[in-house]
Amino acid sequence: MNANMQLDGKVAIVTGGSRGIGKAIAAVFAREGATTVICGRKQETLDVVARELGNRVVPFACHVGKPEELSRLVDKVTGDLGHIDILVNNAATNVAQGQALAIDDGQFDKMIEVNLKSAFRLTRLVAPGMCRRGSGSIINISSISGLRPQFEGMLYSTTKAALIMMTKCYALELGPQGVRVNAIAPGLIRTVLSEYYWKDEARLAERLEHQPIKHLGRPEEIAEIALMLAGDKASYLTGQVITVDGGATIA
Numbered sequence: 001m002n003a004n005m006q007l008d009g010k011v012a013i014v015t016g017g018s019r020g021i022g023k024a025i026a027a028v029f030a031r032e033g034a035t036t037v038i039c040g041r042k043q044e045t046l047d048v049v050a051r052e053l054g055n056r057v058v059p060f061a062c063h064v065g066k067p068e069e070l071s072r073l074v075d076k077v078t079g080d081l082g083h084i085d086i087l088v089n090n091a092a093t094n095v096a097q098g099q100a101l102a103i104d105d106g107q108f109d110k111m112i113e114v115n116l117k118s119a120f121r122l123t124r125l126v127a128p129g130m131c132r133r134g135s136g137s138i139i140n141i142s143s144i145s146g147l148r149p150q151f152e153g154m155l156y157s158t159t160k161a162a163l164i165m166m167t168k169c170y171a172l173e174l175g176p177q178g179v180r181v182n183a184i185a186p187g188l189i190r191t192v193l194s195e196y197y198w199k200d201e202a203r204l205a206e207r208l209e210h211q212p213i214k215h216l217g218r219p220e221e222i223a224e225i226a227l228m229l230a231g232d233k234a235s236y237l238t239g240q241v242i243t244v245d246g247g248a249t250i251a
């Protein structure tokens with residue numbers, strides 16, 4: 001045991017841990033002593049990331065939109081590691097950017113499956129064990145687009161807003177059993193998902209002009225907040241949405 005590490009001995013699952021915010025969260029959790037299982041759709045990509053982040057990071061391929069793969073993930077982690085202390089529902093997609101009236105049923109279903117139902121299904125699989133042991137932390141990665149509508153991002157905003165309400169509902173029911181459930185609402189962060197908003201220098205400059213903190217967010221700046229929510233120091237914190245956006249939403 002290492003008392004200087006905030007997550008020493010804990011077991012975490014981070015979905016979408018192969019790049020971007022999820023990878024940064026996995027790096028910070030592992031640094032703080034947690035055995036951290038990362039999932040994404042491609043085993044080879046995850047293997048490379050796990051080698052880079054060190055032997056506390058365990059790669060496991062899993063499509064979060066497929067219920068049988070989620071069950072396999074949770075069975076494997078509980079079988080190999082005994083229990084799960086921390087769940088980070090981070091994986092998400094945005095396949096339906098564009099005018100709201102052009103969205104079809106297929107896009108709607110896919111966005112719900114990947115961005116929302118995955119968190120519902122994983123919570124249902126993981127939380128009972130946390131409740132039995134009387135402790136656990138679930139962190140849902142939402143977005144400031146879940147707090148205010150993203151232009152031509154109707155489904156993305158809808159799924160992220162629903163994830164916030166899901167967070168609060170679970171927090172209410174699971175709190176008495178020792179399980180805390182919180183959400184993070186990041187603003188613009190430099191990742192593949194958000195390239196459109198920061199790759200073009202003029203578009204980025206325009207955004208930053210209206211933001212009190214003048215740099216583009218880094219995945220590590222979300223990961224350190226996830227660490228705070230995951231650890232026991234946040235023992236009185238549940239049902240909250242922590243907005244981490246350089247102040248964009250107050251400007």
Ligand SMILES: NC(=O)c1ccc[n+]([C@@H]2O[C@H](COP(=O)([O-])OP(=O)(O)OC[C@H]3O[C@@H](n4cnc5c(N)ncnc54)[C@H](OP(=O)(O)O)[C@@H]3O)[C@@H](O)[C@H]2O)c1
Pocket residue numbers: 015016017018019020021022039040041042045062063064065089090091092093114141142143144185186187188189190191192193194
């Ligand atoms: N970047 C931002 O500005 C920003 C702002 C607000 C909120 N967020 C939220 O932050 C979270 C992380 O986003 P990011 O920006 O880090 O995105 P990213 O760089 O595109 O990474 C997404 C991760 O999710 C995985 N993933 C995607 N679809 C998946 C699926 N069906 N099953 C399993 N894994 C899947 C990807 O791996 P594979 O492709 O290999 O499967 C990857 O590891 C998301 O919830 C996003 O909505 C991001």
